[in-house]
Amino acid sequence: MNDTKTLREVFKQTTYQIAGHSKRDLHQLQQVLSRVDGNVEGDMYGTGELIENFQQKMAEYLGKESAVFFPSGTMAQQIALRIWCDEKGIKKVAYHPLCHLEIHEEDGLKELHQIEAVLLADKDRVIELDDVLGMDDDIACLLLELPQREIGGQLPAYEDLEAISRYCREKGIRLHLDGARLLEILPFYQKSADEVCALFDSVYISFYKGIGGIAGAILAGNEEFTKQSKVWKRRHGGDLISLYPYIVTAEYHFEQRKHKFSQYYEHAKELAGLYNQCQGISTRPAVPVSNMFHVHADLPKEELERILLSLSEETGIGFTHYVRQEDESSSSYEVSIGDRYAMIPKEELALAFEKLHQKIGEQKSKAE
Amino acid sequence: MNDTKTLREVFKQTTYQIAGHSKRDLHQLQQVLSRVDGNVEGDMYGTGELIENFQQKMAEYLGKESAVFFPSGTMAQQIALRIWCDEKGIKKVAYHPLCHLEIHEEDGLKELHQIEAVLLADKDRVIELDDVLGMDDDIACLLLELPQREIGGQLPAYEDLEAISRYCREKGIRLHLDGARLLEILPFYQKSADEVCALFDSVYISFYKGIGGIAGAILAGNEEFTKQSKVWKRRHGGDLISLYPYIVTAEYHFEQRKHKFSQYYEHAKELAGLYNQCQGISTRPAVPVSNMFHVHADLPKEELERILLSLSEETGIGFTHYVRQEDESSSSYEVSIGDRYAMIPKEELALAFEKLHQKIGEQKSKAE
Numbered sequence: 001m002n003d004t005k006t007l008r009e010v011f012k013q014t015t016y017q018i019a020g021h022s023k024r025d026l027h028q029l030q031q032v033l034s035r036v037d038g039n040v041e042g043d044m045y046g047t048g049e050l051i052e053n054f055q056q057k058m059a060e061y062l063g064k065e066s067a068v069f070f071p072s073g074t075m076a077q078q079i080a081l082r083i084w085c086d087e088k089g090i091k092k093v094a095y096h097p098l099c100h101l102e103i104h105e106e107d108g109l110k111e112l113h114q115i116e117a118v119l120l121a122d123k124d125r126v127i128e129l130d131d132v133l134g135m136d137d138d139i140a141c142l143l144l145e146l147p148q149r150e151i152g153g154q155l156p157a158y159e160d161l162e163a164i165s166r167y168c169r170e171k172g173i174r175l176h177l178d179g180a181r182l183l184e185i186l187p188f189y190q191k192s193a194d195e196v197c198a199l200f201d202s203v204y205i206s207f208y209k210g211i212g213g214i215a216g217a218i219l220a221g222n223e224e225f226t227k228q229s230k231v232w233k234r235r236h237g238g239d240l241i242s243l244y245p246y247i248v249t250a251e252y253h254f255e256q257r258k259h260k261f262s263q264y265y266e267h268a269k270e271l272a273g274l275y276n277q278c279q280g281i282s283t284r285p286a287v288p289v290s291n292m293f294h295v296h297a298d299l300p301k302e303e304l305e306r307i308l309l310s311l312s313e314e315t316g317i318g319f320t321h322y323v324r325q326e327d328e329s330s331s332s333y334e335v336s337i338g339d340r341y342a343m344i345p346k347e348e349l350a351l352a353f354e355k356l357h358q359k360i361g362e363q364k365s366k367a368e
Numbered sequence: 369m370n371d372t373k374t375l376r377e378v379f380k381q382t383t384y385q386i387a388g389h390s391k392r393d394l395h396q397l398q399q400v401l402s403r404v405d406g407n408v409e410g411d412m413y414g415t416g417e418l419i420e421n422f423q424q425k426m427a428e429y430l431g432k433e434s435a436v437f438f439p440s441g442t443m444a445q446q447i448a449l450r451i452w453c454d455e456k457g458i459k460k461v462a463y464h465p466l467c468h469l470e471i472h473e474e475d476g477l478k479e480l481h482q483i484e485a486v487l488l489a490d491k492d493r494v495i496e497l498d499d500v501l502g503m504d505d506d507i508a509c510l511l512l513e514l515p516q517r518e519i520g521g522q523l524p525a526y527e528d529l530e531a532i533s534r535y536c537r538e539k540g541i542r543l544h545l546d547g548a549r550l551l552e553i554l555p556f557y558q559k560s561a562d563e564v565c566a567l568f569d570s571v572y573i574s575f576y577k578g579i580g581g582i583a584g585a586i587l588a589g590n591e592e593f594t595k596q597s598k599v600w601k602r603r604h605g606g607d608l609i610s611l612y613p614y615i616v617t618a619e620y621h622f623e624q625r626k627h628k629f630s631q632y633y634e635h636a637k638e639l640a641g642l643y644n645q646c647q648g649i650s651t652r653p654a655v656p657v658s659n660m661f662h663v664h665a666d667l668p669k670e671e672l673e674r675i676l677l678s679l680s681e682e683t684g685i686g687f688t689h690y691v692r693q694e695d696e697s698s699s700s701y702e703v704s705i706g707d708r709y710a711m712i713p714k715e716e717l718a719l720a721f722e723k724l725h726q727k728i729g730e731q732k733s734k735a736e
Binding site for chain 2 (some may be wrong): 108231248
């Protein structure tokens with residue numbers, strides 16, 4: 001019986017999916033591994049050509065002296081903040097209320113490092129220059145997440161970033177970039193990675209978001225910073241004997257996709273336009289500034305799920321595999337554009353959105 | 369010129385190597401990946417059949433309620449000790465002076481968890497019942513490493529283990545097993561994994577030592593313990609979006625090798641016998657109790673290296689890729705037996721050891 005299937009199950013069986021690059025199954029690793037030279041030696045506890053060359057390449061790409069490969073961004077970022085706190089002798093940092101460290105890491109920063117966090121800005125907007133000017137001086141480091149993922153991937157004006165960077169340098173406050181999605185914002189800013197990173201003392205980027213690797217992260221900064229980060233990496237249990245399965249896939253997908261982020265950005269704007277033509281739906285931001293945005297609907301979670309499920313079965317297009325409840329009468333989900341979007345025939349996509357518009361209309365008139 | 373080559377370089381070019389399973393190159397992952405079903409879904413933040421089934425399998429093998437896959441033993445063990453310390457409200461544990469946490473983890477236990485360590489026993493012997501009876505009661509957890517790697521892989525008598533376990537239970541002290549090499553000791557004790565683990569409240573095993581995977585570890589204990597360990601895993605930055613490259617290889621090699629540890633143990637005893645027939649050389653322990661032992665030579669590091677290098681070039685057999693200096697007149701290295709040993713023709717091995725005996729004799733008479 002179709003009506004017992006979940007949205008996730010139906011989504012997986014659709015012919016086309018709107019978001020992402022591909023399935024997260026073992027084919028990905030098989031395919032990448034089949035393309036590499038098996039005689040290459042694995043890395044050993046952070047040493048060996050495989051890891052060192054990749055770290056060097058990423059340091060150059062980010063315009064930093066040095067870079068270290070980490071199994072996760074959670075580990076890399078806690079460590080970055082710890083190093084800057086130790087340097088200043090102050091265990092206090094500032095970041096956005098919806099920062100990854102604040103809401104997704106079980107308070108690791110506080111529990112493992114005893115670092116206090118000052119929350120800047122309101123939950124529903126990005127950190128602006130005024131927030132920074134208004135904060136106490138006694139913080140060791142300010143973390144900016146670009147784009148601010150939990151509010152649909154919003155960005156401050158580039159001039160604001162430059163002014164924040166100047167202010168922090170004047171005040172002796174370190175500036176750290178949560179650049180999990182750094183490549184995703186370069187087309188909007190019309191900057192290179194090293195231009196953006198030059199505003200920051202330390203930078204983290206992720207390999208499994210826009211780049212589409214399996215896992216892993218890079219933390220970059222000056223030599224002294226990255227040297228210390230390796231000591232903390234060992235303390236955290238992240239100095240694995242071998243990280244090469246992640247490094248090999250990170251490098252492969254970085255090379256494969258680094259030039260495609262303008263395309264993802266353009267597609268995100270196009271797709272947000274289709275959503276915003278549907279009644280009862282709006283995207284956040286209204287015009288995306290990266291490859292991502294959030295879809296907000298004036299419908300309860302269950303009703304939106306039911307509509308998307310039947311629509312996916314009817315059209316073969318997967319809109320999303322989940323819907324999140326916002327409140328009793330509204331719901332949302334996140335969209336990040338990758339390789340998949342380009343594979344959907346335009347006319348089929350347009351038709352699916354017409355039907356979405358209709359179905360929501362029918363639902364709304366039923367409810368009235 | 370041959371004389372500019374290092375021992376490591378010559379070792380890599382030998383036809384046969386005495387220790388280990390195989391090269392740590394990318395072939396290993398390629399071969400395992402080529403044997404798995406690519407349609408299997410990757411794990412997502414600790415969920416999904418791939419990781420859950422493996423954790424369940426390992427919990428059953430170890431005779432524990434529950435098990436969690438970790439990227440590293442460093443992470444798993446700090447977390448185990450932290451949980452037991454929090455349970456008792458005492459931030460103090462006891463372990464051997466050459467415990468991995470004491471000498472290989474940059475003091476992560478102290479720096480991240482503020483846990484104090486009481487060192488039991490002398491550096492050159494294992495922890496015995498008397499050491500445990502003599503320790504203060506105000507510790508939360510005692511960690512035993514079986515076998516004690518840094519002293520050649522020695523073991524206490526099994527009756528001692530049983531008595532230590534009874535004592536800790538009486539006193540309300542948790543007992544944790546650093547079982548990085550648990551499978552390696554089962555043939556000597558003539559016990560199953562779950563029989564040994566029944567003496568302990570929590571157990572860690574490694575997948576890249578005797579089992580020969582790429583990296584990764586299992587931490588097992590009761591439901592409440594492993595539930596808490598997942599929270600700490602996220603805090604440490606170890607809850608990667610996907611750990612499957614390590615899980616798939618861990619499971620493959622576990623199944624491939626779990627029945628071969630008696631063979632490795634027998635080979636280790638045979639090989640130690642060959643070493644102990646050479647003048648100026650002795651193994652520690654004299655008779656191995658696992659697949660590993662240390663080789664000690666009454667020769668300075670440089671002289672032993674020179675002898676082993678020329679011997680490897682002459683015979684095509686790699687004895688070791690490194691030598692460690694003990695003091696001015698003695699040196700050592702570690703040997704862990706895996707699949708490779710069985711591939712060496714017996715007569716060639718015997719001849720190589722005759723030559724080793726001769727060369728050391730020549731060196732010694734030169735020195736006199």
